[in-house]
Amino acid sequence: MASNNFKFLFRLISLLIATASAQLSSNFYATTCPNALTTIKSAVASAVKKEARMGASLLRLHFHDCFVNANIIKSQLENLCPGVVSCADILAVAARDSIVALGGPSWTVLLGRRDSTTASQSAVNSNIPSPLRDLTTQLYMFTNKGFTVNETITLLGSHTIGQARCTFFRTRIYNETNIDSTFATSLRKNCPATGGDNNLAPLDATSPTSFDNAYFKNLLNEKGLLPVDQQLVNEGIIYSQITEYSNNEETFRTDFANAMVKMGSLSPLTGLNGQIRKNCRRQNAQISPSTHNVMKCQLLYSFW
Numbered sequence: 221m222a223s224n225n226f227k228f229l230f231r232l233i234s235l236l237i238a239t240a241s242a243q244l245s246s247n248f249y250a251t252t253c254p255n256a257l258t259t260i261k262s263a264v265a266s267a268v269k270k271e272a273r274m275g276a277s278l279l280r281l282h283f284h285d286c287f288v289n290a291n292i293i294k295s296q297l298e299n300l301c302p303g304v305v306s307c308a309d310i311l312a313v314a315a316r317d318s319i320v321a322l323g324g325p326s327w328t329v330l331l332g333r334r335d336s337t338t339a340s341q342s343a344v345n346s347n348i349p350s351p352l353r354d355l356t357t358q359l360y361m362f363t364n365k366g367f368t369v370n371e372t373i374t375l376l377g378s379h380t381i382g383q384a385r386c387t388f389f390r391t392r393i394y395n396e397t398n399i400d401s402t403f404a405t406s407l408r409k410n411c412p413a414t415g416g417d418n419n420l421a422p423l424d425a426t427s428p429t430s431f432d433n434a435y436f437k438n439l440l441n442e443k444g445l446l447p448v449d450q451q452l453v454n455e456g457i458i459y460s461q462i463t464e465y466s467n468n469e470e471t472f473r474t475d476f477a478n479a480m481v482k483m484g485s486l487s488p489l490t491g492l493n494g495q496i497r498k499n500c501r502r503q504n505a506q507i508s509p510s511t512h513n514v515m516k517c518q519l520l521y522s523f524w
């Protein structure tokens with residue numbers, strides 16, 4: 221009897237460890253929601269066709285891993301396989317599909333992330349670099365997460381698509397000197413010295429809806445939109461990477477795909493951690509810890 225109890229306990233602990241530390245995998249939904257990926261792909265394709273910026277916004281959401289806009293796709297998947305596909309996985313796939321829809325590279329998205337049970341402003345503030353910080357601080361935030369400086373520059377190449385609000389580039393167009401004067405003058409028309417904070421300009425003025433290497437070419441011509449973008453060319457080691465990407469788009473595409481896989485695998489919640497949100501905007505209704513434990517155990521027994 222004692223030995224049976226011991227065996228049971230041992231299996232329970234092993235299962236808990238295994239499920240709690242589950243790895244991401246590319247075929248995570250193969251049996252539980254086989255059409256998940258094609259559903260996301262066609263939803264992204266039609267959203268980007270209607271409004272190209274949607275692709276950029278989805279990519280940025282994946283970077284910030286916040287869930288505000290993923291709800292349309294989420295509701296389609298809830299109809300297809302309720303309670304199965306996490307919002308975090310939807311964003312990871314939607315970001316990849318958005319980039320492909322805008323002409324960028326593709327990669328295999330590893331799946332099995334779960335959603336957080338909290339939404340903490342302070343966690344966002346300490347993990348997401350404020351756009352107004354200088355380059356050194358930005359690089360530090362990324363290296364702190366395990367990225368090399370090279371990978372960080374590669375990821376910043378995301379600014380080849382999408383737009384930014386006047387409030388984030390006003391200093392650059394009125395106060396900075398390392399900016400092409402014609403470029404600055406044209407931007408001032410829509411971004412006055414005061415007011416118009418939310419007026420938009422493309423991050424890549426040359427080809428704002430194409431995922432290409434124009435962002436890096438622009439930097440070499442002092443046409444970076446954000447202060448942090450243009451600061452990249454001041455650093456010797458970074459300068460050589462920018463020149464390389466300007467001359468060789470294929471290198472940028474390959475490096476970008478690899479860096480996105482790494483970004484998507486940063487300490488994800490897996491196994492029994494976190495939850496599958498019903499609504500991407502908020503965590504599921506709170507349940508008391510005791511109910512939660514009962515449910516966890518029911519789940520474990522159903523595996524047995």
Ligand code: HEM
Nearest residue numbers: 276277279280283351358375376378382383384385388448
């Ligand atoms: C040094 C770090 C970074 C800084 C300081 C930064 C800053 C910004 C700022 C200020 C905007 C404009 C936001 C607005 O006006 O609302 C923006 C847009 C954007 N960022 Fe970044 N960013 C950084 C890294 C990244 C990374 C790593 C990615 C993706 C992997 C990314 C993807 C984007 C995209 C796609 C947009 C356009 C979004 C849209 O049009 O809706 N950024 N970024």
